[in-house]
Amino acid sequence: MRLAWIVQYVPDVQATVDFYEKAFGLTVRFASPSDSGGPDFVAMETGGTVLSFAREDFVAPQGIPFTPTRPDGPPPAQEIAFEVDDVPAAHARAIAAGGVEVAAPQLKPWGQSVSYLRDPNGALVEICSPIPTLA
Structure with missing residues (x-):
């Protein structure tokens, strides 16, 4: 699967x-x-x-209830994650395109660079470098 x-x-x-x-x-x-x-x-x-x-x-x-994602509400308990080589550049590009910064790029203790933003609908988006131990 x-x-x-x-x-x-x-x-x-x-x-x-x-x-x-x-x-x-x-x-x-x-x-x-x-x-x-x-x-x-x-x-x-x-x-x-x-x-x-x-x-x-x-x-x-379909009769399936759901909670709409909105920029003025909390994001859903999920994220869309994009892996890139240059997190600061990708983060800046996403913000310039209309994303709303949640967390600026930071280096994590395990060696991965990670940032967060919300898209115009309010969904949480992570931009990250490859995890060094998995690369």
Whole structure:
């Protein structure tokens, strides 16, 4: 078994895609057509597991309750993590694209550089260097 997809339900798929393109250089793998003018679902290339964004009302017909992610509320108990070689540069790029800093880059005792921000929807994003013992 392998992890194939991560799907986040968001209020505005296109705005979220625009942020992840600018902040992290991700590209669109697939976008579903929509009658509403913007995509209903977008899958983005990450080099591994596909990161996807779907309209929040996609889960409503399934009867699955969820708590929407919002910038003025606490982030959900999960994060999206991107591994990079230059954490300070990637962090600065994400902030310039509209991310909100949670923690500036810092070197952890185990030798990994890590920073945190929230995306425009309020989701928590980690930017980190490879863990030295796993590299």
